[in-house]
Amino acid sequence: MTNSASNKASRIAVHILLIAGAVLMIMPFLWMLSTSFKSFADSMKVPPALFPAEWHFENYSKVLETIDFARYYGNTLLITVSRTAGQLLLCSLAAYSFASLKFPGKNIIFLAMLAVLMVPSQVVMIPSFVIMRELDWLDTFYVLIIPGIFSAFGTFLLRQFFMTLPKDLEEAAKIDGCSYFRIYWNIYLPLSKSALVSLAIFTILASWNELLWPLIMTSSEDMRVLSIGISTFQGQHSTDYPLLMAGAVMATLPIIILFIFLQRYFIEGIAMNGIKA
Numbered sequence: 001m002t003n004s005a006s007n008k009a010s011r012i013a014v015h016i017l018l019i020a021g022a023v024l025m026i027m028p029f030l031w032m033l034s035t036s037f038k039s040f041a042d043s044m045k046v047p048p049a050l051f052p053a054e055w056h057f058e059n060y061s062k063v064l065e066t067i068d069f070a071r072y073y074g075n076t077l078l079i080t081v082s083r084t085a086g087q088l089l090l091c092s093l094a095a096y097s098f099a100s101l102k103f104p105g106k107n108i109i110f111l112a113m114l115a116v117l118m119v120p121s122q123v124v125m126i127p128s129f130v131i132m133r134e135l136d137w138l139d140t141f142y143v144l145i146i147p148g149i150f151s152a153f154g155t156f157l158l159r160q161f162f163m164t165l166p167k168d169l170e171e172a173a174k175i176d177g178c179s180y181f182r183i184y185w186n187i188y189l190p191l192s193k194s195a196l197v198s199l200a201i202f203t204i205l206a207s208w209n210e211l212l213w214p215l216i217m218t219s220s221e222d223m224r225v226l227s228i229g230i231s232t233f234q235g236q237h238s239t240d241y242p243l244l245m246a247g248a249v250m251a252t253l254p255i256i257i258l259f260i261f262l263q264r265y266f267i268e269g270i271a272m273n274g275i276k277a
Contacts, residue, residue: 033249034051036246037242037243042242043241062246064277067244068221072226075144078145083203085204086148090267091150093156095156098159100183117152125213139217139218153202158199159200161195165192176212195267204258211231227251229247
């Protein structure tokens with residue numbers, strides 16, 4: 001077999017694997033979309049059918065009638081935007097400090113911060129609840145926003161990216177009399193759009209889908225978020241799968257649209273992070 005034929009066969013094999021992987025990734029979303037148009041009886045059929053026997057478009061309106069979807073949507077949007085903005089600001093400031101500034105104990109503090117990544121959030125859930133109760137933040141937006149505006153992962157991600165930027169730019173700025181904050185604001189941030197977008201997407205996904213923290217820290221209807229509202233369709237003895245999937249489609253659609261528009265920056269950020277330790 002010639003080299004050209006061998007290369008062509010390799011490319012075909014790679015494309016087949018990629019297509020198979022893409023189908024496996026898309027299938028759950030197609031199943032969710034299909035089930036959202038089924039009747040309850042149709043969704044319980046064995047063996048299951050990919051397409052509905054009869055299309056029930058009213059499932060989406062039933063979701064809006066059954067739960068206060070608009071309020072949950074607004075709460076989730078407010079929390080997600082606030083957390084994302086907070087993380088982009090605080091994590092970038094901390095990352096710039098670890099990447100460029102010199103101060104006593106910098107490496108020890110950085111290692112201690114990385115150690116936070118090794119502790120599962122469930123381990124500190126009870127102490128966190130006690131602290132939030134003492135602050136009188138339970139069942140408020142404070143408890144849903146403020147604890148989530150800093151991320152050790154986000155700091156590490158941006159610190160790795162900042163360390164790949166040319167030091168000559170920073171040195172030239174210092175010679176021109178720029179302060180540390182101006183170097184951070186006018187040089188580092190504009191050059192780090194892809195990394196910031198990557199962190200923003202990670203933060204948005206985590207905040208949008210979070211269930212355990214708001215479930216434990218809030219109790220009133222006014223403070224509910226989308227994940228809790230949609231979970232009400234899942235009962236102890238039975239689950240209304242068509243309404244559950246219809247709610248999931250409406251909740252997932254904005255994230256999919258956001259990723260489609262920002263995927264170029266996201267891929268750039270992931271590809272360039274971690275190049276320099």
